Amino acid sequence: MNEQNNNKFQVVAGSTPFKKSKEQEGKVFKECTIKEKQFYESLSPDNELSKLIPKYYGTVIQDGKEWIVLEDLTYGYSKPNIMDIKLGLSHHDVDLETIYSPPSSNDPNVNFETLKRQANMSLHKELYQSWLLSKYITTPKLGFCVCGSQKHNCCTNQLEKIQKEQGRTFTTVTVKDKLYDFFHNGIKFRPEIVESMINRLSLFKDFFENNPDYRFRSTSILFLYEGDCEFSNRCDIRLIDFTHTKLYPSHMKPHSSKLSHYKSIDVNNIDSNTTSITSGFDHETYFPIDGGYLFGITNLLKILNSLKNKQPQQPQK
Numbered sequence: 678m679n680e681q682n683n684n685k686f687q688v689v690a691g692s693t694p695f696k697k698s699k700e701q702e703g704k705v706f707k708e709c710t711i712k713e714k715q716f717y718e719s720l721s722p723d724n725e726l727s728k729l730i731p732k733y734y735g736t737v738i739q740d741g742k743e744w745i746v747l748e749d750l751t752y753g754y755s756k757p758n759i760m761d762i763k764l765g766l767s768h769h770d771v772d773l774e775t776i777y778s779p780p781s782s783n784d785p786n787v788n789f790e791t792l793k794r795q796a797n798m799s800l801h802k803e804l805y806q807s808w809l810l811s812k813y814i815t816t817p818k819l820g821f822c823v824c825g826s827q828k829h830n831c832c833t834n835q836l837e838k839i840q841k842e843q844g845r846t847f848t849t850v851t852v853k854d855k856l857y858d859f860f861h862n863g864i865k866f867r868p869e870i871v872e873s874m875i876n877r878l879s880l881f882k883d884f885f886e887n888n889p890d891y892r893f894r895s896t897s898i899l900f901l902y903e904g905d906c907e908f909s910n911r912c913d914i915r916l917i918d919f920t921h922t923k924l925y926p927s928h929m930k931p932h933s934s935k936l937s938h939y940k941s942i943d944v945n946n947i948d949s950n951t952t953s954i955t956s957g958f959d960h961e962t963y964f965p966i967d968g969g970y971l972f973g974i975t976n977l978l979k980i981l982n983s984l985k986n987k988q989p990q991q992p993q994k
Contacts, residue, residue, distance in 0.1 A: 761826065
């Protein structure tokens, strides 16, 4: 999060302004949207998701606006290193009920095989191409993209940044290099931070493998660790931005785990006879109802595990 004028700041690449609370340390104000407020207030404290997101403290009215009061994730850090990673295979929505139709009144229950068969019948090139359309190269290929970052270089004592325009140019190869650079402080690579991040990110994978309730869109995951070389190895990961979060339709909830496993396909292989292409896949779908969040987190874990054992090298300029 970047300090700005008038005590306002933004998440590294985000467009929504925040304000630090002057009265209460460790809290920030975010401009309120009805949907995001509803999301936070609908979430019970014992839900596993509550451990993966900023703490919510209600709302306040200031300057004629309503603000959501949230935990300041950078509080207590001397020089926070932050990477904003947007999850999903697409950043725009698709009407799931046109792909996974709700059951008729004569058949109130629907099983997984029926839903899978409906998805097969819905698959066509135009829908698939439009769904995977993105300004970011890695979004439809890896299920995530780097929207921005800031890192303190302990060698030059400079703050190094990646802007969202740069993130759009990263490929499936170069994004791995940028993740490596993020965990290199200019003097040495930080495998102990990567190890902690892997352990933390595994909790997110567990959640999205067993998420029966929430359907997320345009949500980011923040990588955060202490960049001051004189301080501890403190680090964290949180999910943020819930303006577009919805509940799954009731007929999908019992099958949300299976329907979130994604199998990619070459759009050139899609023709009118889609059943011959899609038949045979087991617990995978070409239209994951979670939007590819599980797919993206799984790929992030694979990359971090590969970085952990990578030979030390100088970060790319």
